Amino acid sequence: MRSAAAGGKTSSTELGAARRRDLLEAAYTLIAEKGLEGLRTRDIAARAGVNISTLHYYFGTKDELLAAIVTHVTDKFVEAQRRPAGQGAAGPADARAILRAHLESAWRTFQDNPHLAAVLQELSVRAQRDPAAQAALRAVHKEWNLAVEHLVRQGVRGGQLRSDLDPRSAARVVTSFIIGAMTQLGIDSEAFDFHLVSDELDRWLAPADGKRARSRG
Template structure:
């Protein structure tokens, strides 16, 4: 087995855990099955993660970072605020459609953490990460486009996290991809109404 730095090995095991959990469910995924998915021995897993709790936290952080990267890449300033916001939502939406199992996993991780004694803080951390991610995106966009918000950043960040969370679950349950152009347009218009563009 090829030796690699522990940080890289942790990333390898986290990616393997995401694949295994998306396929088999969180409760049905064991440390042994993750090690097998990654093609390493069980001792390597325990060297990198001292508990399944640590692994779940790494999985939550990795998934959130990926989603944020997708949106951040698309959220470049465009001609108007609406076009910019719409591009960010579209990028996220395209990711949901392309990777429904990975997005479904996020909800399963939440339920798993809330119902398992000692893991409850991981569910809280998961949603704190969502809020932190939106806060960062809002502040970057505000600075680059000279925007003034009608509501506090913390309120808008929490609102966007809750709205995205609900819309994603709604799609995973109902599907109906054809209606989502209108849904995203409506959300974009609402976000636009919460922001004021300052004069140069």
């Protein structure tokens, strides 16, 4: 099959994917500006530079649009968080450094996407009464927590983290810290220094007196 690049043309599939992304980016920006309650499909279409029928072509129902928005928004965060977690292949001795990198990556992600904290909060509130949004966000949180839990377990076994940590609970502490920190800093950017607080979290996770804990095997 001849590729679009070879012919110097953009395929209809690529154009469709790009238009779909444009619509989701428009929705993302409008949610940040007006909240989910103020989100209107006509406004999304206008912001993306298309007519309303085009939006309905890509998203047949409002539930379908909402599910796509949840995926689009959470992907902005989750993809960035997968990268430092994936470095775990280097070995359990690196687990504490990877967790520190995970925290730093979260900070950079929110700094690079200034609307992200507000939009995620809007979606979280919506998920409390919308089953589709709830299911989508639950899946994202589950994947994220499992990735951090794996790192904590590696760190405990390798002696880089406290030997008495429960990996599941510690992972929830890490992810809850990131969510809570971004919520507070989204309201007041001077509430605290993210790096200083994340350093405290790192010290809490570390073996006593900075010594290597005995491996659990």
